[in-house]
Amino acid sequence: MEPTGNRRGQETRTALLGAAAELVVEVGWGAVSTRSVAERAGVRPGLVHYHFGSVRRLLTEASAAALEEMVEALTGELEASDDLAHGLTRLVDSIVALEPTHPLHLLVTETYLAASRDPEVAGALRGVVRRMRERLAGWLAERGVPDAHAAEVAAFVAATLDGFALHRVLDADVPAPPLARLVGTWTGTEEEGS
Amino acid sequence: MEPTGNRRGQETRTALLGAAAELVVEVGWGAVSTRSVAERAGVRPGLVHYHFGSVRRLLTEASAAALEEMVEALTGELEASDDLAHGLTRLVDSIVALEPTHPLHLLVTETYLAASRDPEVAGALRGVVRRMRERLAGWLAERGVPDAHAAEVAAFVAATLDGFALHRVLDADVPAPPLARLVGTWTGTEEEGS
DNA sequence: CCACATCTTGGTCGATCGCCCAAAGTCTCT
DNA sequence: AGAGACTTTGGGCGATCGACCAAGATGTGG
Numbered sequence: 001m002e003p004t005g006n007r008r009g010q011e012t013r014t015a016l017l018g019a020a021a022e023l024v025v026e027v028g029w030g031a032v033s034t035r036s037v038a039e040r041a042g043v044r045p046g047l048v049h050y051h052f053g054s055v056r057r058l059l060t061e062a063s064a065a066a067l068e069e070m071v072e073a074l075t076g077e078l079e080a081s082d083d084l085a086h087g088l089t090r091l092v093d094s095i096v097a098l099e100p101t102h103p104l105h106l107l108v109t110e111t112y113l114a115a116s117r118d119p120e121v122a123g124a125l126r127g128v129v130r131r132m133r134e135r136l137a138g139w140l141a142e143r144g145v146p147d148a149h150a151a152e153v154a155a156f157v158a159a160t161l162d163g164f165a166l167h168r169v170l171d172a173d174v175p176a177p178p179l180a181r182l183v184g185t186w187t188g189t190e191e192e193g194s
Numbered sequence: 195m196e197p198t199g200n201r202r203g204q205e206t207r208t209a210l211l212g213a214a215a216e217l218v219v220e221v222g223w224g225a226v227s228t229r230s231v232a233e234r235a236g237v238r239p240g241l242v243h244y245h246f247g248s249v250r251r252l253l254t255e256a257s258a259a260a261l262e263e264m265v266e267a268l269t270g271e272l273e274a275s276d277d278l279a280h281g282l283t284r285l286v287d288s289i290v291a292l293e294p295t296h297p298l299h300l301l302v303t304e305t306y307l308a309a310s311r312d313p314e315v316a317g318a319l320r321g322v323v324r325r326m327r328e329r330l331a332g333w334l335a336e337r338g339v340p341d342a343h344a345a346e347v348a349a350f351v352a353a354t355l356d357g358f359a360l361h362r363v364l365d366a367d368v369p370a371p372p373l374a375r376l377v378g379t380w381t382g383t384e385e386e387g388s
Numbered sequence: 389c390c391a392c393a394t395c396t397t398g399g400t401c402g403a404t405c406g407c408c409c410a411a412a413g414t415c416t417c418t
Numbered sequence: 419a420g421a422g423a424c425t426t427t428g429g430g431c432g433a434t435c436g437a438c439c440a441a442g443a444t445g446t447g448g
Contacts, residue, residue, distance in 0.1 A: 008414080009425060028307060030224030034406060044427060049407060051425095106310060109360070113222060113303060116363045126364060152369045155361070159368065163357020166303070167349070169310045170320060174353065175346045182376050202395065202444080228436060238397060243437060245395095 013051050015041040020062035025103060029110045032059060056118065063111040064124040070104050071132045078136070084143040085180035088157070092176050095165055105165035112162075133158055140183075149186045157183070207245050209235040214256035219297060223304045226253060250312065257305040258318040264298050265326045272330070278337040279374035282351070286370050289359055299359035327352055334377075343380045351377070 019040035023032045034055055038045040052058040077094055081087030098104060115122040137154040141147050160177055167174045213234035217226045228249055232239040246252040271288055275281030292298060309316040331348040335341050354371055361368045 012425080026311075028222075028224045028311065030222045033404080035404080046408085046427065046429090047425080053407095055406070103310075106307065109303060109307060112360055112363055113300065113307070116297075116300060117220075117222065122364060129361075129364060155368050156371050159357035159361045159371065160354050161357070162360055163353035163355070166306055166356055166360070167323075167353045169306055170316060170323060174349050177350050177353065178379075181379055185372075185375055185379055206395080227434080229434080240397065240399090240438085241395085247437095249436070 009051070012041075012043055012047055015043060016048060016051060016058060017062040017065055020058050021066040021107060024059060024063060024110050025106045029059060029114045056120075059114070060118070060121050060124055063107060063114070063121070064128060066104070066107055067111060067125070067128045070108075071128060071135075075132065075135045075139070078139055082143075084140070084145070084183070087139070087143070088179040088183060091157075091161065092164070092179055095161060096168075096176065103169070105162065106169065108162060109166060129158070145183070145186060153183055153186050206235075206237055206241055209237060210242060210245060210252060211256040211259055214252050215260040215301060218253060218257060218304050219300045223253060223308045250314075253308070254312070254315050254318055257301060257308070257315070258322060260298070260301055261305060261319070261322045264302070265322060265329075269326065269329045269333070272333055276337075278334070278339070278377070281333070281337070282373040282377060285351075285355065286358070286373055289355060290362075290370065297363070299356065300363065302356060303360060323352070339377070339380060347377055347380050 016037060019037050020032060023037055023040060027036075032055065034048045035045045037055070037058065038048055048055065048058060052061065074091065074094065078087050078091055081090055095105070111121065111125050115125045133151070133154045136157060137150040140153055141150040145153055157179060160179065160182075164174065164177055210231060213231050214226060217231055217234060221230075226249065228242045229239045231249075231252065232242055242249065242252060246255065268285065268288065272281050272285055275284055289299065305315065305319050309319045327345070327348045330351060331344040334347055335344040339347055351373060354373065354376075358368065358371055
């Protein structure tokens with residue numbers, strides 16, 4: 001972001017950001033400390049406040065970056081599918097597959113909670129989610145979902161995926177939502193009064 | 195639970211449990227401290243460790259109790275509805291209405307995350323969720339959902355509600371999922387290969 | 389009325405917290 | 419080589435943390 005000329009500082013920054021994202025998942029947002037994140041990143045504790053000013057700001061920036069990356073991966077996989085049903089199924093599958101090795105949705109949830117208490121986090125997260133929903137809505141619209149419903153369907157899909165991922169934390173046997181069939185509800189019948 | 199003869203001790207216990215549940219919502223699981231919860235409950239800090247042994251155990255017990263109460267309220271409201279579509283709609287509405295005054299789903303989410311790190315919490319939460327899903331499945335089965343699908347639908351409804359509540363934290367304008375219409379997907383067509 | 393279990397008080401322990409800063413180190417220019 | 423900007427070091431500040439405990443208060447059954 002800043003016009004710093006030194007390469008070393010940037011490496012430290014990214015190391016701290018990565019360590020912070022890891023620790024939020026492992027111990028929870030409120031339990032990440034200056035010293036623990038510095039140790040994980042392999043740098044001295046003082047650097048946390050030199051580069052980010054406060055732990056809160058480091059966590060905010062780290063979560064936003066990691067989530068942006070995840071959204072990129074998910075929508076990338078989605079856009080590789082032409083068929084609507086096939087794409088949605090692969091989206092659910094990728095969450096199931098992602099979990100054991102890299103429980104990224106814990107980071108999503110932690111960030112949601114932090115956003116409910118910290119307006120700065122909320123602002124950062126809002127942007128990420130909005131972009132995710134817009135890309136999802138665009139993909140849906142190109143594949144047969146009526147424009148009027150695309151945004152609504154996108155919000156539903158995003159929320160369902162998060163809820164599914166959340167419940168899987170507790171119970172790995174939770175049946176996956178048949179997203180493809182459910183989304184068909186919108187494309188087909190439409191018999192609403194309001 | 196225990197055969198303690200004194201009434202005073204029980205009052206202290208319940209006061210601490212209530213204060214703990216409040217603070218988990220307000221500041222997050224990891225940020226609830228011995229002294230803050232004691233102050234909120236109007237008792238001395240030492241009592242936390244006398245009655246519960248540790249902060250972790252207090253939070254575990256408090257969350258489980260609060261969640262049990264919430265499940266009771268939700269399923270109670272549900273079982274007051276005979277019609278399937280009407281009941282599901284009221285379920286979604288009750289979440290929307292509940293939120294501004296008493297964001298209980300933040301407690302749900304906090305507990306989910308804590309459960310992913312603490313087996314004791316996981317055990318307590320698992321029981322609550324299981325009971326919720328069983329009652330929901332029973333209600334669905336009595337109202338036309340095929341028995342073979344009732345459990346699957348119940349899991350889907352529970353996960354969708356949590357996901358919806360989670361996204362509402364960030365964006366109050368998230369459109370509500372048309373649960374009644376979606377659940378109709380199961381009762382009606384059935385064209386799956388696996 | 390007195391023993392007795394239960395509950396409460398008030399304080400202390402070592403550890404850890406976020407944050408800060410002066411001094412030293414490391415670069416990139418001119 | 420010397421100046422100046424950037425980065426790192428290592429220590430230290432007061433505050434707060436979870437946990438613990440001896441002594442006092444409270445209420446109950448004999």
